[in-house]
Every structure is written in structure tokens, then in C-alpha cells.
Amino acid sequence: MTEENGDRPVSATATMSAEASSEQSGRLRWDAFVSAQTTEEKCSAWLELIGGRIPRATAAAILVESPEARTFVPVAVWPEASSSLARLSGAVERAIRERSGVAQATTDQDGIVHVAYPLILGHRIDGI
Numbered sequence: 001m002t003e004e005n006g007d008r009p010v011s012a013t014a015t016m017s018a019e020a021s022s023e024q025s026g027r028l029r030w031d032a033f034v035s036a037q038t039t040e041e042k043c044s045a046w047l048e049l050i051g052g053r054i055p056r057a058t059a060a061a062i063l064v065e066s067p068e069a070r071t072f073v074p075v076a077v078w079p080e081a082s083s084s085l086a087r088l089s090g091a092v093e094r095a096i097r098e099r100s101g102v103a104q105a106t107t108d109q110d111g112i113v114h115v116a117y118p119l120i121l122g123h124r125i126d127g128i
Contacts, residue, residue: 039064043076051078061085063092063128072096072128091116092128099125 026049033045043062051060059082063072072092077085087106095102095116106112119127 040075044078047076047078059085059088061088065126075127088114088116090114095128096125 029045029049033042033049036042036045047060047062051057060078061074062076064075065071066073074081074085091102091104091114094104095118099118099120101117102115104114104116106114116128118125
């Protein structure tokens with residue numbers, strides 16, 4: 001049995017193999033999250049878990065306050081650190097200012113939305 005994928009036939013066996021591989025990968029990501037020993041490991045594992053589950057997501061970061069600099073700095077990024085993360089600064093700054101979640105459409109990229117959500121404990125923003 002085959003399914004059409006564009007112009008190429010895809011076998012049912014190949015489809016089942018890809019699904020099994022994806023399931024195994026998901027279990028490994030959960031294992032990494034559960035066994036993480038540091039904040040950085042836990043945050044990186046969390047981004048690995050959710051990054052692939054959000055349709056069309058291309059980048060993510062978890063920011064925490066740097067006591068020395070009094071600014072928020074990345075403790076984890078997904079899939080990897082790049083200069084494109086700087087584009088999130090407008091949404092991050094707005095989330096801090098408004099103390100609430102923000103979904104902000106970009107002006108330079110059609111259909112791209114930047115999302116930032118502050119983690120507020122008590123009256124203090126501890127992360128984004």
C-alpha cells in the first residue's frame with residue numbers, strides 16, 4: 001500500500017517507521033526533561049519538547065533576569081542560538097512592560113508572530 005506524497009509514492013511501512021521514530025524521539029525528550037539536573041538543562045529540555053509541537057515555530061528562548069546587568073538574558077534557546085532571536089526583543093519588552101502575555105505580528109515578515117509571556121511570581125517577573 002502506498003500513499004501519494006507530491007509526485008512520490010510513500011509506503012505504509014515507511015510512514016509507520018517515521019511515526020515510531022517520532023514517538024521514540026518524543027520519549028527521549030521527556031526523559032531529558034525529567035532527568036535534568038540544572039535550570040539550564042531543564043529549560044533546554046522544555047524547549048526541545050515544545051518546539052516541535054507548535055506548528056510553524058522556528059525559534060524559542062527562555063529568558064531569566066541577570067542580577068548583575070538587571071536585564072533578561074537567555075538561559076535556553078531552541079533550536080540553537082542565533083542573531084534572529086534579537087527580533088523577539090519588541091515582544092519581550094512589551095510583555096515586561098504590560099506584565100502579561102503578548103502575541104505581536106511582525107511588520108517585516110508576513111504571517112510571523114512573536115509571542116512572549118512573563119513568568120510572574122508574587123510581584124516580580126522571574127522569567128520570560
